[in-house]
Amino acid sequence: MKTAAIYTRKSVYSSRGESIENQIKMCKKYLIQQNINEFLIYEDEGFSGKNFNRPNFKKMLKDAKEKKFNILICYRLDRVSRNIAGFSSLIEDLDRNDISFISVSEQFDTSKPMGRAMMYIASVFAQLERETIAERVRDNMLELARSGRWLGGRTPTGFKSTSLTVFDEYLNERKIFKLSPLEYELDIVKLIFDIYLDKKSLSKVSQYLKAKGIKTKMDNDFSKCTLMGILTNIVYVKADVAIFNFLHESNIETIGNPDGIHGMLSYNKRNGKNGPYRKTNDWICAVAKHEGIISSETWINVQNLLKCNRK
Incomplete structure (x- = not known):
């Protein structure tokens, strides 16, 4: 019997966007349709996807090496990583442990050649999106700096x-x-x-x-x-x-x-x-x-x- 690890992440504590609960719900729905009913759930709320420095993600990697599950599933690719090099390294680790990776939203399944190819293409766009957002944030910050304005918060003494x-x-x-x-x-x-x-x-x-x-x-x-x-x-x-x-x-x-x-x-x-x-x-x-x-x-x-x- 196959066991799936459901990984969920949300970068900030907020009621907006894809909640942890909704990500789990969508992953479970997909797995049940595939006749997989054994789940392990790993949640990281308040963590960025730019690296793997997340407590439950690390626990999941440890469990993968101990072969506690056969499939890693997430709602969307960027919930796991927005970094191409890091993502490629993860897939290699999963392969070594005979673990398939599935993304519900993008319909990727690394047990199939087309799914693997499309997954790598999507990971490129995920990193591009992260870098574009970072560039936009810096551009906005530069514009604010040019105005010399006070952005709020506790005022300095004086x-x-x-x-x-x-x-x-x-x-x-x-x-x-x-x-x-x-x-x-x-x-x-x-x-x-x-x-x-x-x-x-x-x-x-x-x-x-x-x-x-x-x-x-x-x-x-x-x-x-x-x-x-x-x-x-x-x-x-x-x-x-x-x-x-x-x-x-x-x-x-x-x-x-x-x-x-x-x-x-x-x-x-x-x-x-x-x-x-x-x-x-x-x-x-x-x-x-x-x-x-x-x-x-x-x-x-x-x-x-x-x-x-x-x-």
Whole structure:
């Protein structure tokens, strides 16, 4: 009697798109039509298809080597992988263990020559789609960076978010946001930079601020983590040629006119809102609409000192 492994994946937790439950339902329906009634189910929700670094996918591979199933089935090819090389490697692993692969949506069955050929063609288009989406996301990010606008979220110490009404190329009214200064908080930021250069220690800066009764905008003491976030935030630096050169040394793309007056904003630093940091060559730093308060010389000195202290 044959046993099938049903693999399902959804890249984000959302009620939209093909739910895990629906993928399982469609796979079971197909298998029952083929008189296969023994199932093992592997679910990965919240994981990308660009690589195989998914907990239940890894478990499935382990079970495949232990020959716990004869067929691997998914609702659609890109639920397994959007990467051609990775997908080809998977099929080779399945072949070595005499496991067939079936995609319900595309009607691929690797036990048949035509199914195998069509599967590889589809995997090429799956990767092309992923790369096209990534390129489109970056193009959109570049466009946002050119505007120097604040994209939302918790505002940095020293600023509040202010809306502006603008008109696009079709004369449609749109609302964008910029950072506006909070002078009292910006004075604290300047003090933090000065004290750190003097004491060369985050702990000592924290102790100094606590002794002076200086609190965060949330009325908390300044922790080392909070201080690090302030000292490394490019929002405070005055954009000039020196800071552009400093960023270029880390392969960070810069946009805008380095006039020595305006501050900067960073874009595309993380995968998602709170995901891991991307490589620096994916980052974009743009001259923003607000004015900077820290000279490039001071900001760069602080970055070098922080780097030295981390060693």
